[in-house]
Amino acid sequence: MEFLSDRSVLIFDTTLRDGGQSEDVSFSVEDKIEITRQLSDFGMHYIEGGWPGSNPKDEEYFAKIRHEVPRLRAKLTCFGSTRKKGVQCDGDDNIQKLVRSGVPVACIFGKTWDFHVTEGLGTTPAENLDMIADSVALKTLQAAHQAGADFIVLCDTNGGTMPWEVEEMMRKISPHISAKLGIHTHNDSETGVANALTAIRLGAEMVQGTVNGFGERCGNCNLISVIANLQFKMGIGSIPPEKISGLRHISAYIREKANMHENKNQPYTGQSAFAHKGGIHASAVMKFPAMYEHIDPERVGNERRVLVSDMSGISNIKFKLDELDLGFTLSQTELTSVRESVKAKEKAGFVYESADASLHLEILRTVGKLPLYYTLAGYRIIDEKNDLRGDASESISEATIRIISPQNELIHTVAGGDGPVDALSNALKRALVGIYEVVSTVRLTDYKVRILNSDKGTAAMTRVLIQFEAGDLKWETVGVHYDIIRASYMALADAMNYLIYKTSAL
Amino acid sequence: MEFLSDRSVLIFDTTLRDGGQSEDVSFSVEDKIEITRQLSDFGMHYIEGGWPGSNPKDEEYFAKIRHEVPRLRAKLTCFGSTRKKGVQCDGDDNIQKLVRSGVPVACIFGKTWDFHVTEGLGTTPAENLDMIADSVALKTLQAAHQAGADFIVLCDTNGGTMPWEVEEMMRKISPHISAKLGIHTHNDSETGVANALTAIRLGAEMVQGTVNGFGERCGNCNLISVIANLQFKMGIGSIPPEKISGLRHISAYIREKANMHENKNQPYTGQSAFAHKGGIHASAVMKFPAMYEHIDPERVGNERRVLVSDMSGISNIKFKLDELDLGFTLSQTELTSVRESVKAKEKAGFVYESADASLHLEILRTVGKLPLYYTLAGYRIIDEKNDLRGDASESISEATIRIISPQNELIHTVAGGDGPVDALSNALKRALVGIYEVVSTVRLTDYKVRILNSDKGTAAMTRVLIQFEAGDLKWETVGVHYDIIRASYMALADAMNYLIYKTSAL
Structure with a gap:
């Protein structure tokens, strides 16, 4: 299903900002710094690190990361609002914090929705859409572009838009805006990914989202699915092609950092994404994988699993072995032993997505290369x-x-x-x-x-x-x-x- | 965003069949019988109970439920394949089990994808789509209709299709098929819901999916989101309107029966679906909920939550107090004390986003209303x-x-x-x-x-x-x-x- 195209789209990762708004996600400053480096190495084009004006943690993050900015492959970005009413930018504390954050890009949000007007009018969705596109939104977007914004990013902040509404919006707006367009969607209607892809299909050149779709309420559009769909379904480039097979790893890495449970059914990278349980599926998939698999799982670093006779592991292990740089190669027999021992450990609850050192030791032990240090x-x-003697605390x-x-x-x-x-x-x-x-x-x-x-x-x-x-x-x-x-x-x-x-x- | 329409769509629930293919889902026969009754009461039009020919559990289920069939509001449905090659239906054990299952509807799957041909041709997605639509698929669909099928259900079995491909497919197929069309999608590209809605928008009169999107690999299209989007975004009816506010309940009920963790971020019905954490969101949402909420949460039986976090202020505390239902009101002085004590606790590392009980106790303690139980x-x-005596583990x-x-x-x-x-x-x-x-x-x-x-x-x-x-x-x-x-x-x-x-x- 893959075809070639000259197009490519810029990925704007807001895992650290919008993703941190997830109910159970709270990244420490050290987490944020390490995640920044990982996302940058992975090939994200922009990384939105936080909102310098909003809380002490983000202030500390920008203060600590700023000296690394020139060495990052990604453009580090700060987030903030337009200036407050009645003050100039020179005197707006929020704007000044963006300027002083020391990063090359700022993402500034402004309102385009004349809420009171539409509220008062009680119009139909179609008329409402026309109204927004024709009058309210366009003027604000044109104002931003004329003032020098490089990208105008359309935001479905409450996540309530349907894909065909995004299509209509893009068709109405594109002819009137000469700036590059970006798209920022949320998943409240379970159409976050479809909405982002629809906008890209109609010309958006940047997509904002988060790894695993973390984010406020139902989350942001999931960049894992967006990047994979662009590559495999639309023939549109984004991150470097050689990084695509690292999608499962980056998904697991961010999940572990956020201390979240795995969503096993996550498209492309979930543990069950290529797991076959149904009788017809399980037998057919071994003969003709494409019958029940839309892509080859290895292309995103995932693997096929047949749940009745679990034959998982080998591609994962091979992938890991390359990564670990053992300093020696394994024979076919050793490879099989390692697969078996790792499978047994995983069944007992061990995970090796981030615990590379334990995996390394497990391999050394299995092939008899780990000395007994004690x-x-x-x-x-x-x-x-x-509490009856001394300090109760x-x-x-x-x-x-x-x-x-x-x-x-x-x-x-x-x-x-x-x-x-x-x-x-x-x-x-x-x-x-x-x-x-x-x-x-x-x-x-x-x-x-x-x-x-x-x-x-x-x-x-x-x-x-x-x-x-x-x-x-x-x-x-x-x-x-x-x-x-x-x-x-x-x-x-x-x-x-x-x-x-x-x-x-x- | 709601508008009226004469259209309505039939909901075909396959939670008990395709949903049971989820990696960690295993319904007992008793579960299946109870779920059938609940889904029927909820207003699903068709309930696919299982595949009588495939396993003893489904055989037992149909044997036990058949006497309830006349009293069910929903049409109970069995699932099976077309007859095997080289035998007549009279002599096909699988087909005979469907006939004997005692339910009024059978859903029969046949293949439309001439896999080897497309495989061999190595064509482009666009040509492939044309080819399938023009030659292979159409004939099989026409054959099924001419043989008396009430619905022809288009299936994206491997979940790899994009919404615009569904659109193209519907436009190509519709003029050639006089039967009613249905749509069955999977979520492997994270577009399962968008794909189903696209087909409905272009005329499909039945949608197949599962509650919570349970199902093989990345799951089926999620009927919770489909039903809500039809009602609130498309003005298309499905289940009885008075049942829509039961969406959160039926979602939780099926999840509990399946013994699955809650997906807090699940659109419409998740615990976080209307939870607000960001500073700007939290203060704005209390004034104008529609700014950050695409629908009123109560319409799907859910509720707004404002999370008390390091990003929050006095407005969050006030909202939380209402939510906790303390049974007494706080004076302005007490409110200030509570805010100060909560802030001090948060600074020490406590989080109250989900730990409502600890927050409740902290408030009671601060205002002197918590008895000393011990x-x-x-x-x-x-x-x-x-390790020197007994079992080392x-x-x-x-x-x-x-x-x-x-x-x-x-x-x-x-x-x-x-x-x-x-x-x-x-x-x-x-x-x-x-x-x-x-x-x-x-x-x-x-x-x-x-x-x-x-x-x-x-x-x-x-x-x-x-x-x-x-x-x-x-x-x-x-x-x-x-x-x-x-x-x-x-x-x-x-x-x-x-x-x-x-x-x-x-």
Whole structure:
């Protein structure tokens, strides 16, 4: 279904701004900086980082990222409103913050909807549309263009528009605007992607949206589906073609950063997007994939799964192996063993989308290439709160750990910490530092917990993802267990093993 | 945006057949029977119950439901393929099972895609479309109609079609087919709803889909959005208008039956579909809801929510107070105190976007209206792993807790659990149940953890969000502390306080 075209469209990613308006999404400043780099590398043309005038977090973000702006492949963009009424731009604090943000592009929103007029008139949708297009909207758009805006972006802010209304709007507006047009849609009518594609088909040269469609209410138009549909259905370019197979990865990466559950049915990149369960589907798809698959899943980094006889993994594993840069190649037998061990781990709840270090170790273990740096003999955590003595807001955490060194010595240490995981981390570092000095440099930079089968509440399986840093090295590990302490220990132990492996291999 | 029209469209619900192909959906026979009754009462015109020839569960379903068929408002439908090659229908077991199923309508699928021909030709999408429409598809459709089919339903089985391709297809096919046309779409390109609406706009008189868009891979077209868009955006009738406000209920009902997580962002019926977080949105929406809401949420049985977040101010708090239904009003001084205490809590890392119960308690505490149900004296958690004795994969969690009752008695309990938080929850319930029997009914349904200032790793502040259920009551609480156990205890304690407050107020 793919064909060639000279056209290409600019992708304007607002995951960090509109996406942050999702009910359960809250990115830290560090998250935002790391996501900016990832989205830029992925090939997004514009990245809207935030609204400098709106909150302290966005101020801090722009202050920290500004020195990286020249090195980013994407154009970093700030967001803000037009000047307030009755003041000049020179004296408008909001506008001045945009100017001072230090980024090359500003996206400024203005109102085109004369709400009171239409409200009062109580007209039909068709007449309303005519009215908006003919009188109200056009003048504001022309004013913006004449004042030097590079793009005029049409926004369906409340997400209530149908695709054929977007078509009508584009046909009415295009002849009267010489500026380049962009489109910004929301998904309140479940037509966000169709609306964006319709505008592009009729000439829009920029599309605004978010990765996974995160955003206020029902979300923004989903850039994952937009980019894939442009490439495979419309023959229109956007991000570099060689990045398209990274769509599943970027989708998972943003989801993990936002600490959101996977939408398994997500078009193109969901775990179920190419999963076949129906009897007729499952048998036919193996003979003729195109019968039940609109594209080859590998083109977006996804994979076919047949749920009755799960044969997943191999393409994912191969993709990952290239990415990990193991320093050796795997035989066909080893590849099969790795696939089996990873499948077993995934079935138990491990995820390797972002926990590359744990995957790396799993591969090394499977092919017998991971030295045994230490053996755990046991640990004990005591976490205590006593309101009858001392400060009621304090709690006391203590961890003891026993490990056996490669020289068969028992090392027994104790440490306190801010909470049980911190105490355990300190005790483990204290036990290892005499053998592997490098562990003294480890810093934990992020810690996330997710319950897997949530029907069982606190008794369900717990998945812990931890990010670490030591010098320039950054890595992430995963642990899964019903006990959160045990799951955390798994991730901590992987982290230490990974660091020792990486530094001793240098 | 609503207008009148004489048109109406028949809704063909295949939640029980195509919806059951969702990766994680498995309906029991009893589920299927109950869902059939509910969908029928809701006003679906056709309900596709299953494929009698395909599996024993569907056979049993049809055997059990057949005596209810005359009393159902909907037409119950069975699904099956055309006869096999080389046999007559009399001798085709599959066809005979359809006949014997005892339902008034059969939906029979046949192939229209001469796959090998197009495959071999390697043609362009446009030519391919012409070819299919002109030669292959039309003949099969005409054959079906001439043989007596009431509806010819066009199926985008692999979900790869764009809305304008559906439009082109409808324009090509309609003049050559005198039968009524239906449309069956899938969501693999995230255009399932737009595709179905496009076909309806161009004359299709029946639409097939599933509640919530459940279905194989990325799901079927979502009937919730289709029905709402028909009603509010296209002025086309479908189910009885008085049932439209039941859309949120039927969406939740099917989701619960399927045991699926809520998709909070689901258009029209999701918990976040009319939730406002952004500063500009939150203040504007209270004055002019239509600015950020495409329809009045009550029309689909949903409600407006203003999220209290770091982006919010006094207007959000006021709105929240109305929503919480405190049972008393706050003076201006109290309102100011509440705003200050909520702001201080938010600065410390608490979030009240979903943790309404904790917000409710915070308000009660601030205005001195929360009774002291118990006082915590202290707790101790021991979490131990010992690889030198017993099973290396096991860990042992034990919690002891001491509380003081309103009668000044010390209650001291101990409990184990699957991990430290489960143990602490069990010990707290055991301590409270003698005073407040209702706590025995509490179930934890979800548990989420997030690190706030991630620079400090495991020593950073930890935010815990827990969801609870007891009978029909569902609530969510939040705890923040550097110690994950302590943060979990805060959320557990809020949960118990909230339940006791709510039930003692009854």
